[in-house]
Amino acid sequence: MRCLEIKRQMATDEIAHVTELLDAAARADGRRPLSDHLYLDLVNGGLDGFAGFLASEPGHDHPVAYAQISRGNDAYAFELVIHPHHRYEMATLGPELIDAAIDVVAGAGGGLVNWWVFEPTSAHVQLASDAGMAPGRSLYQMRRSLPTGLDVTVTTRAFVPGSDDQAWLSVNNRAFAGHGEQGGWTLDTFCQRQQEAWFDPEGFRVHDIDGRMAAFCWTKVHDPAARGEDPLGEIYVIAVDPDFHGRGLGKQLTLAGLEHLAGRGITEAMLYVDADNVAAVSLYEQLGFRIHCTNAAFVVDVAPSGGAS
Ligand SMILES: CC(C)(COP(=O)(O)OP(=O)(O)OC[C@H]1O[C@@H](n2cnc3c(N)ncnc32)[C@H](O)[C@@H]1OP(=O)(O)O)[C@@H](O)C(=O)NCCC(=O)NCCS
Structure with a gap:
């Protein structure tokens, strides 16, 4: 008989079990299953709104499936990973x-839930529809080769941890107001992200206007050994303060980030962007990025259950 454990906080040994499952899925699929936001929420033990769902079966010393919800700015993100040896059980798991x-989610007062799926198949569409979920956002992964051969014509500097934190939060939260994962960041989330092994202030380019942070491009170099992927450089987060939109800064900061990555010997750049973010998609296309793959969300608005406070 299958056992389903629901964890609002993850212990170290449980995180290790889930990590083994994620590694097995990454080896089978050639890409990591959880998005960065969910993965970091998992390995950091789970923030408020986190729940991890561990399915196990007798005779197997590993979880047969793992699912997670993490609370974002205005919605929960949900992802589901089935162990490669148990994918035939997808219709029940x-x-x-x-x-x-x-x-x-219903017990916690309800809310929007986005189930993120990498290139959904008809099986995902069926599962979503059976659960009352409708097609929602799409997220493109775009890529281009490096170097770009294009010049950076604005001055940028490295991010300074500590003294730039509040200014960055203000630009980020103003630029991404209403965005599911990138908006509404707190100092805690930001400081936690700065503790990641890949965090490099030099790869976090900042542009100031009259002493005020006007735009930034935060890059990330993927560790191929850690995540089972090719060496890639990512435009992790880029934004221009709304007061300075439309002056060419988005283009220049993206180029500054790409120049930094190329300087580190990276030959392939990638980024994630919402398919309906017309400004950003057209900016990236103009800079030679092309769609590499698509993640899609199925969405449901969950009503609070009777006992919710
Ligand atoms: C996307 C963003 C960085 C663009 O910054 P920006 O400084 O306003 O953009 P630029 O002036 O450099 O414009 C460069 C190109 O982007 C595209 N673009 C920018 N704003 C656009 C808009 N409102 N509509 C359509 N295309 C637009 C155009 O292709 C433009 O080239 P053009 O001027 O030759 O037409 C900015 O809108 C922003 O910070 N948005 C919120 C955060 C965000 O979405 N970040 C990207 C997440 S992946």
Whole structure:
């Protein structure tokens, strides 16, 4: 008989079990299953709004499936990973984990849930529809080769941890107001992200106007050994303060980030962008980025359950 454990906080040994499952999925699929936001929430033990769902079966010393919800700015993100040896059980594991996640959200007062899926198949569409979920956002992964051969014509500097934190939060939260994952960041989230092994202030380019932070481009170099991927440089977060939009800064800061990555010997750049972010998609296309793959979300607005406070 299958056992489903629901964890609002993750212990170290449970994180290790889940990591083994994620590694097995990464080896089978050639890419890491959880998005960065969810992965960091998992390895950091789970912030408020986190729930991890561990499915296990007798006779298997590893979880057969793992699902997670993490609370973002205005919605929960949900992802589901089935162990490569148990994918034939998708039709039963999927609904159990989805229903459990919806129950947890209902019990916590309800809210929007986005189930993120890498290149959904008809099986995902069916599972989503059975759970009352409708097609929602799409996220492009775009890529281009480096170097770009294009000149950076604005001055940038490295981010200074500590003294730039509040200015960065202000630009980020103003630029991404209403964005599901990137908006509404707190100093805690930001400081936690700065503790990541890949964090490099030199790769976090900042442009000031009259002593005020006007735009930034935060890059990330993927460790190929750690995540089972090719060496890649990522435009991790880029934004221009709304007071300075439309002056060419988005283009210049992207180029500054790409120049930094190329300087580190990276030959392939990638980024994630919402398909309906017309300004950003057209900026990236203009700079030679092309769509590499698509993640899609199925969305459901979960009502609070009777006992919710
Ligand atoms: C996307 C963003 C960085 C663009 O910054 P910007 O400084 O206003 O853009 P630029 O002036 O450099 O414009 C460069 C190109 O972007 C595209 N672009 C910018 N704003 C646009 C808009 N409102 N509509 C359509 N295209 C637009 C155009 O292709 C433009 O080239 P053009 O001027 O030759 O037409 C900015 O809108 C922003 O910070 N948005 C919020 C955060 C965000 O979405 N970041 C990207 C997440 S992946």
